[in-house]
Amino acid sequence: MDKDKNVDVSKIVREKDVKTRNENYNQYVKQVTPKHSGFKNVLAAYLVGGIICTLGQFFINYYIYLGADKEMAKAYNTITLVFLSVLLTSVGIYQKLAKFGGAGTLVPITGFANSVAAPAVEYKKEGQVFGIGVNIFTIAGPVILYGIFSSWILGLIYYILKQFGVV
């Protein structure tokens, strides 16, 4: 195993062509850099994401039990999850959960809420306008922009298909 590694390294050091040398180096670095276990990460993400979504379903059921109709219950659930995410972000707990849960905390709406709350906390010191105002969507910006943009594209496709009687 060491012998293989050494052959790779000599390909870097003795390589005269810079582009090839850099490619070889990048390959070598990939070999020697430890990575998180993909399997463990996926497991953790499913566990945490699943718990958050189950919690969401619990809230929906509860709001229906309190008398809301289905659509309103869903809206109330969204509000509740966003509130909880912002609360946990502001006291520094959400980050700890995310370290373990990864995509499980990122993908549900709680991830979006955290990505807006975090810069709001961070940039308070630069003022309301140029601090919070300018930076609050610094992480969520792409989600907002491309979410709306892809909705528009889909809307266009839907419209065209409708014209042709396909849908």
Add this chain to the structure above:
Amino acid sequence: MPENNRNNKFKMIGKQSILFHNPPYIIGASSIAGKKEGEGPLGHLFDTVWEDPLLGQDTWEDAESEFMRQAAEKAIQKAGLSDNDIRYLLAGDLLAQLIASSFGVAELNIPFFGLFGACSTMGEALSIGSILIDGGFADKVLAVTSSHFAGAEKQFRFPLDYGNQRPYSASWTVTGSGAVVLSDQNSNSNGPSIRIKGITTGKIVDYGIKDTMNMGAAMAPAACDTIKTHLEDLNLKPDYYDKIITGDLGYVGSDILIDLLREYKIDVSSNHMDCGKEIFDPESQDTHAGGSGCACSAITFTGYVLKQLREGNWKRVLFLPTGSLHSKVSYNEGNTMPAIAHAVVVEAE
């Protein structure tokens, strides 16, 4: 160690090195550290450890300036001097436009050169400071650098409360500041005098790494290049040094450095040390690949390395912190991460 020919008006050696005719003395040094650093393996060695990362200030940037001001004052005090004894102050940090340094040293009223070398700044400051003294342009120089975890995260990565996962190759920016007072004359204190015998100035080295979460890999080639050039310039073997000390290659970068040097038939596996590996305990402190930032090499050097030299445990070290010279903009624009390593020969006599 080859002696420089004193009849030669030039003190250049080899391609990138200098041997001083009047090697400057290190007559004072300080290390001011944050909470996490204080809880690490070297915590008991720092002059001051602050629990509050804001140091009573309003912002991270002001806090870093305060770290730097304290480090500067402490080093001057330990050298038995006052602010107006210092001819030049050389300082740098990681923040845009070096605001931590400028605001930190402003009230000291010392002629000031701001430097940018990213995490290699302490090596750069000691190098230029030594040149000023050996060249007769200054009698006393103060070299100081700082970094702050929160400030660096804000500058380079994500807001502190943002929920993201850090890869194993990521490093943890050290919060703190280290300062060194250089002098043309020895101090009156007991113990061996510690002098900077020479320097090897690094070139920018870029092996095409684009991953800002793997800075060790980005910087290892620069450290390799500087070490190799240094040994060739001065006609030395690596075992001349008790320790060859890099700044923040971390666990991943250190292994890469040893591999790269081995290809050049240079073996540093027995005496290589990395400040990023020394300053934190990865198991209990969750610091992944190790510490980073200008202060990582600075406070490890002033708190730990100088102590070893003073106590006679080591006689000769090569101190070469490395820096990654990218910015958020260069990264977003698809550029690689060029790096540099500045080497300083420190010997006790």
